[in-house]
Amino acid sequence: MTKLQFDAIIIGSGQAGTPLAFKMASKGKKVAFIEREHLGGTCLNVGCTPTKTYVASARRMWDAQHGEELGVMIPNGAKVDLQKVKARKDALIKGSVDGITAGVEKNENINFFKGxxxxxxxxxxxxxxxQLTAEEIYINVGGRAFIPEGFEGVDYLTNQSILQLEKLPEHLVIVGGSYIGLEFGQMFKRFGSKVTIIERGPGIISREDEEVSEHIYNFLKDEGIDFRLNASCLSGRQNADGTITVKVDCEQGPPEITGSHLLLAVGRTPNTDSLNLEATGVQSNQRGYIQVDDYLQTNVEGIYALGDCNGKGAFTHTAYNDYEIIAENKFDGKNRKVSDRILTYGLFVDPPLGRAGLTKREALEKGFSLLEAKRPMSRISRAKEKGETKGFMSAIIDAKTNKILGASVLGVGGDEIISSILNLMYADAPYTIVRDSVQPHPTISELIPTMLEGLTEVS
Structure with missing residues (x-):
């Protein structure tokens, strides 16, 4: 069989693969661009774009139910039309996908393969x-929801299929008390569903410092979400009436929970199992993540792995940074590396969490001598004026260098505010730069300098 020869083959059209295809083509490279499901990848089609669209609708519902607290009398009867919420989401996605499709079709240097x-x-x-061949191959196949044992034969939902519902669940049971489960739990509770979140551990989002997890747990519980922690022997069964029962065997409460719908949100797994990596000698670890070096190259010269499938970030922004590393090193003579970036992400519950750098627990485990700054949102004038005082902001500082090692902003605007701290960390500047700055009033951010005036030692 004749092989089709290209300068580069890009597998997957996510946040690394798509811009790389256009970049390569702009440099005159002949590119084979392959996508098996939908152009734009996870973020655009079943991740950030659709879920944050739903979060916005859920926030409108919350506003409608809490106007009286700010002196606005809103008549009772607000309800969610899930079909319209879905239609708005679908329209936003279609606009972006159509734009990518048109760009690919018009580009003479890109040969698109759907498969x-x-x-x-x-x-x-x-x-x-x-058969396609190229000296350079870029793997950007992303990931999918991990399905644990014990749920075979159950009509479960994932983060992808739940976005196709057009009728509101009466009782949504969620297995997994981490980022995906919490976001969907809050939005569907605000839409009007009864929500129960089941978590195997003693607390939610165990990756975060305990104080962050406790704050989020408390305000979600205040909104009416039920939690079952320390769940063991998790499994599910489909009932004759269409409901689903989940076995939890928790230390407290009934050993089973029955709901109308079940969402499995216990983590992600890379889409590398169908690539037949053995045929070209590319190595992956036991979890299926492709092993790469600081420049995203695999153990096979000329083959690279970008985005969620390399286990180096699993975020849209880290996938795009993977693209930047490849493109700027290849075409601009730079020396960008994966290890240059600082971990940052958001949890888009309401109020949101913005995170950057190390957690306090991680910093202590690494042996740093720490100073900590903290400020509750309840002491910030703008938060009080907005009527949104849940949460806090905090930062940990290396006592020897005065550099910020990590920060959390849990509260109104936290997902945006974290960038100001992140920028200081990238500048490799001491915390005193921000402490001594003048910030605009009245804002949430103006309390960052105030927060940094009162440091305490972490023992």
């Missing part, structure tokens, strides 16, 4: 019965 790619030999890809 599933797999390696058939050294630097050889098979797709739709054709």
């Amino acid at each position: 599933e790619a797999s390696f058939s030999g050294h630097k050889t890809i098979q797709v739709n019965g054709e």
